Amino acid sequence: MTAPQPIRRFVEAPNAADSEAFLQIFTADALLTDWGRSFRGREEIARWNQSDNIGVQSHLDIVRIAQSDGAYHVRIKVAGSGFNSEGDMTFTLDGDRIASLVIS
Template sequence: MTAPDPIRRFVEATNAGDTEAFLETFTADALLTDWGRSFRGRDGIARWNQSDNIGVRSHLDIVRIAQSDGGYHVRINVAGDGFNGEGDMTFTLDGDRIASLIIA
């Protein structure tokens, strides 16, 4: 399965280190949950991005993707100066943006 456009842009913006493009992949009131830590809206997601994503030079590669329960379950490989290894991300989309992202 090919990644839907918002998920593809999320990965591309992260890999390019483009914070503005990264934040634009989310709805204004999006929720990001990372192992129980929750970040709401673009301001909250910007804080997560700085501490856990672009701020630690993450590079993402999609391992596999499947549609499930109205969202997308993505197995992703992460490399950089923060977490390294594979993990699971569940995306819920709203049009051409990400409404929620759960990392577990």
């Protein structure tokens, strides 16, 4: 399965170190949950991006993707100065933006 454009952009923006493009991928009121820590809206997601994503030079690669119940379940390989391993992410989309992302 090919990743939908918002998920491809979610991977491409950190790889290009483009925080502005990264934040625009999310709806204005998006919810990002990272192992129980929740960030609502672009301002809070920007803080997460700085501490856990582009701010630690993350490089992302999609390992696999599946769709069920209206959500996309994506295994992503992460490398950089922070978390280094594979992790599971569940994306819910709203048009061409991410409405919610759960990292587990």
